[in-house]
Amino acid sequence: MSEHPEVPVGAPDRAAPRTVLLIAAAAALPVYAVDQLTKWWVVATMALGERTPVVEGLLWWQHIRNPGAAFSLGADITWVFTVVMAVVSVLIVLTLRRVRSAPWALALGLVLGGALGNLTDRLLREPGFGVGHVVDFIAVPRFAIFNIADCGVVVGVSLVVLLTLLGRELDGTRTGSGVTDADRLEASPGEDEARG
Template sequence: MDYSSEPPASQDAAPHARGGELRRRMVLVTVLLAAVALVLDQLTKRVVETTMEVGQSIDVFAPLLRWYYIKNSGAAFSMGEGFTWIFTIIQAAVLIYVAVFLVRKIRVWPWALALGGLMGGVAGNLTDRLFREPSFGNGHVVDFIALPNFAIFNVADMFIVCSMIGICLLLFTGRELDGSKSGAVKPNPKLNGNDGQETP
């Protein structure tokens, strides 16, 4: 007979509440990081547009870094120019998939940061494609960061690349969205003890 003064349901309530609060914090951090990345990307592009002419180059830390203002109709790092609308659809699909299906599954901070950065970077370039010239869905992305012997890119590209590196490392180490290791046997709450018998 169980003489506990607190029913089992009440005993389990606190851990569940803490878990729910942690999940909400992770989702909030993911969304905030995405918003910061989007704002930084759009602000820097706005500064470039208002202070430079297309094709203009300004030395920052020569010869390592310079601003070189171009408009890119392709993907990240000026790849695939001429297929703007395809990249618009792909970026919109990626953003929706991450926001709707992945963010709610996050249980560990590394995934929260990686997906937040990815969402913000994708949203930054998608904003250009949707609302910049020449037309809706075919807008050209503003690129301006130039390194020696490297493609010209922007702040959104930086967030995307850094986030993808983080995601690749998480996948390589087998860390899943809920923090578990891929391939590990997860406990079955239906089993009672170690005898393998299901709880009636």
Template sequence: MPESPSAEELPTGGTAGPSTGSPRPRRKFVLILAGCAAFAYVLDQLTKFWVVSTMTEGQITPVLPPLLSWHFIRNPGAAFSIGQDFTWVFSIVMVLVAGAILFYARRIRSVWWSIALGFLLGGALGNLTDRLFREPSFGMGHVVDFIAFPNFAIFNIADSAIVGAVILWCILTLMGIGMDGRRVPSRGTGPEEEPGAERGDGDGRR
């Protein structure tokens, strides 16, 4: 009588084995993450370069008055000018965030999580670049902010990418969607079972 497969031989994570339908390729999700990160980073750096090249610090240029204007400032704090006395701390935090995203990137099996973490990575790297290479010194650089709405903090593209990523992160978490693309079981229910888990093999065995 053939031996039943051990637990180690069974496919895990809700994905089929290679012979019956291979898992969704990792590369797809890594490429989505990398593409979103690159888009956010490049757009952030290009807009900052344009602002620094064409405007003087403190200058205000109406765009859609009175709703939107460009207001060039240099921000030593975090997103939306928070914590202006902790520049080095924010530099270290952004390095840790970027490292954590890169560490978990290969585990992602969800397009939406790839998008969220991609924009978070791109935004973090965008502001980190300013911290490291802009005046007054390495690691203490002031971030270029320029997007201004009435009665609201001035921010940049990187800030927008970070906030958008966090919002999407919260939505996915509230919906119970894990980074592997599967829904996390609600409290009080058992783990999500694979299709066919309730069917026996014809002779009473599971």
């Protein structure tokens, strides 16, 4: 009896294309919807610059408009952030067509929802199309004021980093110590024929 496990270390943990898209949408849509709803609420109920304490000294709402990136960096090149977010969104959608991993679908869906949330602000808010200022309102001590879209991006990117460190590939295979090319080939027989 062989001491080697029947399933190699590099065995795929694949999700169907439809499942991948559903997971990504289930991550992206709530982030986008909550982001836009909370921004609408802030704009409708708070004056620009107004602060509302939530947890004294730890958390408050503060309505600001951010023309740049975190800490208002690049405030005079707002259009660059619009282009970057649009490109990122398109690249994520294209990448999702190759993804067969549920965790990767979740991570990319979170980033997509956040990118689209802030992109909507850039396109539709004052002072004009493509140079709109993002509504930020979540404030904590000694940190930039941010929004729900930013949270989606940060959590999604953190998951991407974690998956990369764990050797999880977009196609559902695993790489890392102990995984050989032979393992990966054995784990996905006929893949080359399927692609041809």
